[in-house]
Amino acid sequence: MHSVDLSKAFRLLNHGPTTLITSAHTSQRNIMAAAWVCALDFNPAKVTVVIDSKTYTRELMEAEGTFAINLPCVQQIEIVKQVGSISGRDLPGTDKFVDYGIDTFAAQAISAPLVKGCVGWLECKIIPEPHNQNTYDLFIAEVVAAHADERVFSEGRWHFEGQDDLRTIHHIAGGVFFATGQPC
Amino acid sequence: MHSVDLSKAFRLLNHGPTTLITSAHTSQRNIMAAAWVCALDFNPAKVTVVIDSKTYTRELMEAEGTFAINLPCVQQIEIVKQVGSISGRDLPGTDKFVDYGIDTFAAQAISAPLVKGCVGWLECKIIPEPHNQNTYDLFIAEVVAAHADERVFSEGRWHFEGQDDLRTIHHIAGGVFFATGQPC
Numbered sequence: 001m002h003s004v005d006l007s008k009a010f011r012l013l014n015h016g017p018t019t020l021i022t023s024a025h026t027s028q029r030n031i032m033a034a035a036w037v038c039a040l041d042f043n044p045a046k047v048t049v050v051i052d053s054k055t056y057t058r059e060l061m062e063a064e065g066t067f068a069i070n071l072p073c074v075q076q077i078e079i080v081k082q083v084g085s086i087s088g089r090d091l092p093g094t095d096k097f098v099d100y101g102i103d104t105f106a107a108q109a110i111s112a113p114l115v116k117g118c119v120g121w122l123e124c125k126i127i128p129e130p131h132n133q134n135t136y137d138l139f140i141a142e143v144v145a146a147h148a149d150e151r152v153f154s155e156g157r158w159h160f161e162g163q164d165d166l167r168t169i170h171h172i173a174g175g176v177f178f179a180t181g182q183p184c
Numbered sequence: 185m186h187s188v189d190l191s192k193a194f195r196l197l198n199h200g201p202t203t204l205i206t207s208a209h210t211s212q213r214n215i216m217a218a219a220w221v222c223a224l225d226f227n228p229a230k231v232t233v234v235i236d237s238k239t240y241t242r243e244l245m246e247a248e249g250t251f252a253i254n255l256p257c258v259q260q261i262e263i264v265k266q267v268g269s270i271s272g273r274d275l276p277g278t279d280k281f282v283d284y285g286i287d288t289f290a291a292q293a294i295s296a297p298l299v300k301g302c303v304g305w306l307e308c309k310i311i312p313e314p315h316n317q318n319t320y321d322l323f324i325a326e327v328v329a330a331h332a333d334e335r336v337f338s339e340g341r342w343h344f345e346g347q348d349d350l351r352t353i354h355h356i357a358g359g360v361f362f363a364t365g366q367p368c
Binding site for chain 1: 195198199200201219220221222223224225230232234258261315316320321322324340341342344351353354355356357358360361362363364365366367368
């Protein structure tokens with residue numbers, strides 16, 4: 001894992017991968033799958049994410065003002081399907097990380113845990129835009145730290161040759177994903 | 185080409201493909217490449233697009249209130265690179281479509297031309313949000329019609345098997361693209 005220059009953070013998302021959103025507040029934490037995540041600006045790096053108002057992840061990220069975008073890879077498909085299929089609200093007394101055996105590590109600048117085994121991570125601070133949040137479930141955030149697995153992302157670009165298990169994934173529909181493909 | 189039910193239009197964008205944005209106003213039209221395009225809602229279908237304030241495409245789409253998202257495929261890589269490298273403002277007297285030999289056909293509900301040879305098209309009507317537009321170059325739009333090439337998109341999902349030339353593309357950086365890959 002290495003740090004990604006914030007001016008290059010948009011390149012982690014440019015190709016439209018599916019993500020795992022993590023958030024934490026006080027002693028609570030949660031994780032969900034999200035495909036509607038997009039770069040918004042280069043410098044300072046900003047992103048948009050769409051998070052349904054009913055989700056527990058959103059409750060925690062709004063309370064804390066921060067969240068993380070984790071970029072899962074092919075070998076994590078089952079985790080992505082699992083955390084996308086049940087709400088953290090329905091797991092009283094424990095959390096999805098424990099239930100699904102998802103290992104994490106500490107972020108650099110925020111409270112949300114980062115998911116081990118992912119290939120990219122963006123630590124985000126919400127820029128409050130209540131109208132967007134309330135009307136569209138749309139959040140705008142500044143990226144305050146970014147990291148990537150140097151086996152597949154270095155010098156500001158992805159390179160998956162020889163690393164098929166580490167390819168990022170793209171959600172099509174109904175739990176079906178495509179791996180990021182060949183250069184063209 | 186066949187119509188896509190608007191409640192399934194988000195699935196055209198779910199996997200994060202690079203797009204061509206077209207717009208038209210009075211006798212003027214333009215086209216540009218854009219990677220920062222994302223689904224925002226299911227029904228009514230909405231999208232977000234980020235369009236720099238200096239672009240000619242934006243001037244036309246703001247004047248008209250509509251634009252189209254075209255989804256190019258592998259065999260159109262050169263077009264995507266070309267229209268992404270020069271502004272329509274620098275082509276007085278003609279336009280990018282003529283200069284680059286880009287064939288189009290009429291949209292169903294809006295004035296913007298649709299690009300032949302693409303594999304998906306979303307016709308969009310801007311929902312005016314001046315704060316987002318002026319502060320973030322961020323546009324929210326409702327999808328008012330959607331279409332796809334049935335060879336690779338039918339019954340609400342993509343299927344590229346045996347159609348490598350028709351795979352959608354994902355921009356990584358600096359004019360390098362990945363094709364949408366294998367199911368996983």
